[in-house]
Amino acid sequence: MRASRPSTSIDSRRSRSPRRYEPKRYSPPRKEAELREKVVELSKGVASIKEHFDVERAKKEEKGRRKWEKEQEKEEARRREEEEETQRAAEAARQEAKNKKKDEKEKQDALLRAEMKKDATLHAAMMMSEIKDDWLHQWKTLMLPMLKGGIKEDKEKKKVEFLSEEEEESEYGSEKSKTSVMQELSEKAGKLCITEKRKREDDVVLDDSLPMELPAKRTPHWNILRMGELSTRVTRSKSKTKGACTPITTRRKTPVKTPLAKVVKSNKKRSPPSGRLTPASKALAKLRYRDAIIKELKECNADELQRICREGGLH
Secondary structure: OOOOOOOOOOOOOOOOOOOOOOOOOOOOHHHHHHHHHHHHHHHHHHHHHHHHHHHHHHHHHHHHHHHHHHHHHHHHHHHHHHHHHHHHHHHHHHHHHHHHHHHHHHHHHHHHHHHHHHHHHHHHHHHHHHHHHHHHHHHHHHHHHHHHOOOOOOOOOOOOOOOOHHHHHHHHOOOOOHHHHHHHHHHHHHOOEEOOOOOOOOOOOOOOOOOOOOOOOOOOOHHHOOOOOOOOOOOOOOOOOOOOOEEOOOOOOOOOOOOHHHHOOOOOOOOOOOOOOOHHHHHHHHHHHHHHHHHHHHHOOHHHHHHHHHHHOOO
């Protein structure tokens, strides 16, 4: 019975075991609620701080991103400007090379034209010199002895040779016909006047010419007319003052029109006149041929002149 009953007495000889835990303190329920409220408030503050921190960090990231984008745009704009500048420089270099090539080509063309013009002028001058020498030689050999009286022609009548229509046209030219020449001569003859009258001297010596014999003058038979039949009209005195002009009266002619066939130029190529040719007509034909050649050379362009020079062996 003693063993099962707890002892209430204090045994001084027995040791006490140490306490293994703190004894629980009693806290009243009011303080615990306040602590809980503070903890909730602190957690809310931490959440708001974290949210604010996140917002600020997002702002900084957005600002940095915008700054990086601006830098990228500036870099892209600078790169485009450099590319455009390079393209402009290349285009300017190409244009300068093109202009330089064009100027060189123009200079070469100008030199070629000048050389061709020089060759053509030299060739024309040589042709003119040859024609002139030939004409002078023929004139000296044929015309000069005739003028000096070295060649004596027979006084007998020679056979008259008539020229054909083509020879007449070649002689007078395609621009003026025979009738127009006659008109001009008639007009010029109508304007002539005698300013001084003189008698031919008796001691005039003529070279190789026979004396001119005139037939005897025939006097009118005035005795046939009666004195009463003479006209009693008083005529004006025909005495003239010394030095006055005596105009030559010409009969008024009707205007002669040039035939249309001679005015209109034919497209046919004219052949040189056949038959008898005098030295003067030969020289005239050569001069006309020279003028035609010069006119054709003036109307030719650079390519045609170059071809003509190559064919003639001048270039």
